[in-house]
Amino acid sequence: MIKVQNVSKNYKTPSGTFQAVSPASLHVEEGDVYGIIGFSGAGKSTLLRLVNLLEKPDAGEVYVGGQELTGLSKKELRRARQSIGMIFQHFNLLNNRTVSENVAFPLEVASITKEERVQRVRECLEIVGLTEKADSYPSKLSGGQKQRVAIARALANRPKVLLCDEPTSALDPQTTRTILAFLKEINVQLGVTILLVTHEMNVVKEICNKVAVMENGHLVEKISLSDREIKPKTDIAKLLFEEEISEKRGIAHV
Numbered sequence: 001m002i003k004v005q006n007v008s009k010n011y012k013t014p015s016g017t018f019q020a021v022s023p024a025s026l027h028v029e030e031g032d033v034y035g036i037i038g039f040s041g042a043g044k045s046t047l048l049r050l051v052n053l054l055e056k057p058d059a060g061e062v063y064v065g066g067q068e069l070t071g072l073s074k075k076e077l078r079r080a081r082q083s084i085g086m087i088f089q090h091f092n093l094l095n096n097r098t099v100s101e102n103v104a105f106p107l108e109v110a111s112i113t114k115e116e117r118v119q120r121v122r123e124c125l126e127i128v129g130l131t132e133k134a135d136s137y138p139s140k141l142s143g144g145q146k147q148r149v150a151i152a153r154a155l156a157n158r159p160k161v162l163l164c165d166e167p168t169s170a171l172d173p174q175t176t177r178t179i180l181a182f183l184k185e186i187n188v189q190l191g192v193t194i195l196l197v198t199h200e201m202n203v204v205k206e207i208c209n210k211v212a213v214m215e216n217g218h219l220v221e222k223i224s225l226s227d228r229e230i231k232p233k234t235d236i237a238k239l240l241f242e243e244e245i246s247e248k249r250g251i252a253h254v
């Protein structure tokens, strides 16, 4: 469903060129909830944004649903992006629009008729259980509710793929569980393939079936979580998995 082939990204900085993502390849199959985990600055968000070309790769190819995004014109890319939803750590809602108007926004961009928009907004708000907040403004919502609106908005155009950039990092543990449950339901019930960036192993363990580990711009290891025994090979993957095991056993880290 998503194929990233030898994609890389450099940034120009005052001190020279900085390689945020060095040639990386990733294959996300239909139905996966695929995690990308790593510490801050590892290049996770950059890699995610390379998938829908919010960041333009310096090299490599990106395919989503069999279509090569890296070969499209601007107009074709705008259209292709309609089948790729995205949610963010800080929700990125439009504060001067109501909940309904936020969810309707991508439908307006896609030139969907008003009648269809009203119907689809209603459906999406039902999916995330926020029908009663349709006329509220984002400022009146909790963090969890804001993320549910963002999910509804991301689903409006019936995407095949949902990209999630640290979707629960701004939320408390209880709300995190609720949002992860929504994402899992969307994956199972609606058949949406999910690629999710996080620095928290508990998020990966909760909903992902596969995870790629990133360190200093490199994808260093890919692990299937459906394997009976998970055996991380690299030091960073061992550290991330062992931290999780230690936390479960109640061992404090200093």
Ligand SMILES: Nc1ncnc2c1ncn2[C@@H]1O[C@H](COP(=O)(O)OP(=O)(O)OP(=O)(O)O)[C@@H](O)[C@H]1O
Residues within 6 Å of the ligand: 011, 012, 013, 018, 020, 038, 039, 040, 041, 042, 043, 044, 045, 046, 047, 199
């Ligand atoms: N536009 C930019 N210009 C220069 N450097 C950038 C730019 N965007 C990201 N970087 C740098 O690239 C590296 C990777 O950033 P990225 O946000 O992808 O990491 P991350 O793993 O998602 O970390 P975090 O969770 O802290 O966001 C960081 O060192 C960051 O400072």
